Amino acid sequence: MTTTGSAPASAYESLRERAQAHWAALESRPLVRVGMDATGRAAGGLDVVASFRTEVASHGLQATVSEVGCLGLCFAEPLVDIKLPGGPRVFYGNVTPAIARELVESCLVKGVHRPDLALGTLGEGPAHGIPRLEDQPYWKLQVRVATRLCGTVQPADLNQYVANGGYAGLAKALAGMTPKAVQDEMTKSGMRGRGGAAFPTGTKWSFLAGARGAVKYVLVNCEEGDPGAFNDKGILEGDPLTLLEGTTICGFATGAVQGYVFIRHGNDGPIEKTRAAIVEARKAGLLGKNIMGSSFSFDIDVALTGESYVSGEETALMEAIEGKRSMPRARPPFPANVGLWGKPSNINNVKTLAYAPEIMRNGGEWFATIGFERSKGTAILCLTGAVKRPGMYEVPFGLKLRDVVDGIAGGSPEGSKVKLLQTGGPLGGVLDARSLDLTLDFETMARAGAIMGSGGIIVGDDRVCAVDLTRNLVAFCQFESCGKCFPCRLGMTNLLETVERICQMQGQAQDLDLMRSIGTTMQAGSLCGHGQLGFNPISSAIRFFEADFRSHIVDRRCPTGSCTAVFLKPTRTRPVATSEWYAKREYAKT
């Protein structure tokens, strides 16, 4: 499928002109942006937005109040940014409804910023003695590519997206490139999948492009069941159009006809924002038949799954879209040949595809200049736990973990020391504080016994017990085993029993060996990564904190006193109907 050059170029030009006029109009009035993704709402953002709206209305002000996604500075949420015409963006952190009233009074009514309340400024213009965000370690060390517009544009607003460079990448591809050239650009960028396995993205796309069949699919994985990670949902809530553009670029490169964005039911923010963005893109001819006047047609829909962690595994994901239990399939055949409904399919993580627009716009070589050795570009990290500045940060590969944990996130709270890092989600690893000297890249992390996974880094300080954290991770893996492979289903249950016993000071001398042998069986006998990697948290925890395990088993003592006898966790597993239910059913029939 080739395209004729001029139509997409002129379609893009007129799109851009309209968008820039819209953006100029937006910036000609005071603009208040409130971070309103899940983390912002949890911090109380709803009340803050309401307060701004009421105050702006009651003063009869000509100001725009906009609900945006997450800028990543979760520690300062609710985070508000106020931009007066001609001035920089001024950020105010930890805003309450009362502070919001003060800010309206001062910034919007009188036109003066409040250096005493401000966090920092971003962009050109008089700063009124407020420090620049660019000078802060948590901003300076970041390179924001996939998340560049999160917290800046109103999610799903096409004009705002295009005014900030959106759809330039797709226009470039459609105007003058062959699908093969787009794949090559992706390969040149050195991009590797951000969903866990770090597989080269250009190569993956070439598999689908080379597969036989008229109907092919692009599946976007936003299951994001990893506790501790919220960057995929963050992108969908902050800037869903970047994902749609990236998915469309992938569709063009691979010859696919349809994309599905796969999201867990209940994540209303990401679901609504993505659906709204799809409607906007269709209206502007950026999805559907003959995109931008080219011969390329492609559409995207949202597909929902229920609660099940294994749904995020690439073959289980296809089962879920088909409406079945999300249990993994055996491979081969691989999805690129036999995928969704038996058709060739490509599965990528949200973050992976969210890079594609910028890679196409600036070129693969540009992307490859960022990063380190075989890990090109940036990592989107969710830093949480015992740190001063938890948040979502996008940093170039090649930084030390110390730069990230101490530099960006500010290290552990006063009076405590970093003791452990849990990376890569529940199938990842538990590392000790010496690991802070490791380089942040796929290979180093894998060698250390952890993985990058989806970018979650949970920090524990010296009040935390490594065995207790391991119990939590194992309980998760046990709860979420889909049950298809018995080594995983039974193995996780036995592992949990054993770790529970150790936490209750009932461990036995042979328990560590017992767990190792269960782990080996699981690794050998499970179809998907859940069972194959399910022993990871234990093996890495034993490796770095064996003394802690021994102290529980031999001395019958938890060094930090965190191991409570009763560990609360869900009592549901995959639920079954109760006897009352059956009784009710009989009743319903009569």
Place this chain on the structure above:
Amino acid sequence: MLRERVRKAITSQPQPVVTVLSSLLAVEDEMGYIPPEAVEEVAEHTQSTVNDVWAVASFYTNFRFTSPMERVVEVCWGPTCHLMGAQEVMRCAQELLGMQGEGDTSDGKVTLKYNTCLGACSQAPVVMADHKLVGRCTPERLAALLRAERTGYHAPGAHS
């Protein structure tokens, strides 16, 4: 009528692809639970067997099979929240509601659920009360929340 509501939910799904799972999710959105009649309706609409539908409905942990309580309190037990004190919050929730674990209170007013991650980990520990996220949730905050959320209601286990 129950069946009509269910049928309407199943037939008015916005997306083009309709499956057993998507239909069950549509019913859950409409009813808050999967009544037995819905299993039959979904089976008929998707040309599957009742057994197939049950297999799916009982697999995903978000489905419930009895009508929902007025209030839902979800406490996150994910690793970040765990390190930041989730066990205390869970214990407090159980005590205030007079529960031994997850489930519905005996007076049929509140559902208590433990969630694997509420997606706002940077605000840990996180609770979701009636679909509203609350970050940095201490036991005290939870107690206040339960009181405010349930005016005039005394939990079976609460002493006041």
